[in-house]
Amino acid sequence: MEIIIQPDAEAATEVATTIVARLLREKPDAVLGLATGSTPLLLYRALVRMKLDWRKVKTFNLDEYVGLPPAHEQSYHHFMWENLFRHVNISRKNIHLPDGMSRNIPKFCAEYEALICAAGGIDLQVLGIGTDGHIGFNEPTSSLASRTRIKTLTRQTHEDNGRFFGSADKVPHHVITMGLGSIMEARLCLLLAFGLKKARAIAATVEGPVASINPASILQMHPDVRICLDRAAASKLKRADYYHRVYDNKPDWQQYQN
Ligand code: PGA
Numbered sequence: 110m111e112i113i114i115q116p117d118a119e120a121a122t123e124v125a126t127t128i129v130a131r132l133l134r135e136k137p138d139a140v141l142g143l144a145t146g147s148t149p150l151l152l153y154r155a156l157v158r159m160k161l162d163w164r165k166v167k168t169f170n171l172d173e174y175v176g177l178p179p180a181h182e183q184s185y186h187h188f189m190w191e192n193l194f195r196h197v198n199i200s201r202k203n204i205h206l207p208d209g210m211s212r213n214i215p216k217f218c219a220e221y222e223a224l225i226c227a228a229g230g231i232d233l234q235v236l237g238i239g240t241d242g243h244i245g246f247n248e249p250t251s252s253l254a255s256r257t258r259i260k261t262l263t264r265q266t267h268e269d270n271g272r273f274f275g276s277a278d279k280v281p282h283h284v285i286t287m288g289l290g291s292i293m294e295a296r297l298c299l300l301l302a303f304g305l306k307k308a309r310a311i312a313a314t315v316e317g318p319v320a321s322i323n324p325a326s327i328l329q330m331h332p333d334v335r336i337c338l339d340r341a342a343a344s345k346l347k348r349a350d351y352y353h354r355v356y357d358n359k360p361d362w363q364q365y366q367n
Contacts, residue, residue, distance in 0.1 A: 114338050121337040130156065142231040152301065164198055167228050168189075168199070171287050173208070178210055218259075218285060241265045242323035247292075253321050302342040311338060
């Protein structure tokens with residue numbers, strides 16, 4: 110795991126943006142795994158500003174609420190369209206999100222996995238993290254080998270996401286999410302976390318045991334994970350000095366520059 114601690118969310122996003130932009134320049138037909146929520150907003154804004162070529166890029170989103178049609182303001186279809194897709198030259202046929210309106214969710218999930226596979230797998234997976242340690246919507250005690258499937262949100266996530274819906278009771282109970290096993294197959298995982306609210310989950314992810322009670326901890330088993338943090342999200346890390354030391358002493362060829 111590479112832990113990149115920056116003074117604020119803007120600086121941490123800048124590093125993440127460099128990583129994504131470099132991939133899109135080196136591999137114009139890259140397959141991106143994308144996340145929603147407040148965390149990746151700065152990243153998407155920065156990528157839009159860079160006017161990269163998205164014509165051949167394929168995207169697969171991590172998750173979607175069950176029962177929300179794509180036009181619903183809080184659907185992740187809507188989120189992605191408003192915050193990224195409509196601002197770049199991506200081809201509509203290359204965009205994939207779980208279908209929250211599917212009548213046969215297990216069948217849809219199997220097809221979603223097959224589509225990722227047919228695209229050659231995910232090159233880079235963008236991840237946020239829940240205060241309970243979820244990635245995608247893989248809530249605590251999710252199987253560490255799970256695949257795309259239906260999940261029930263925890264009370265904590267319900268409350269955390271209530272701010273988007275006006276109140277927690279409007280948040281759907283069910284979601285479709287790529288599984289932890291699916292996420293682990295991405296060639297590179299790029300996790301972003303900002304703010305004190307994420308500090309506990311980040312410390313458990315980086316320095317705790319690998320355990321389904323903190324789903325993001327499975328990333329310790331992944332060969333290429335970069336975690337971009339602001340100071341607050343990093344504040345409970347015991348080895349922060351070491352992570353700074355690694356970052357400050359990277360050989361030239363390993364540095365993040367556009
Ligand atoms: P947030 O959500 O980016 O809105 O904090 C992260 C998540 O729940 O995965």
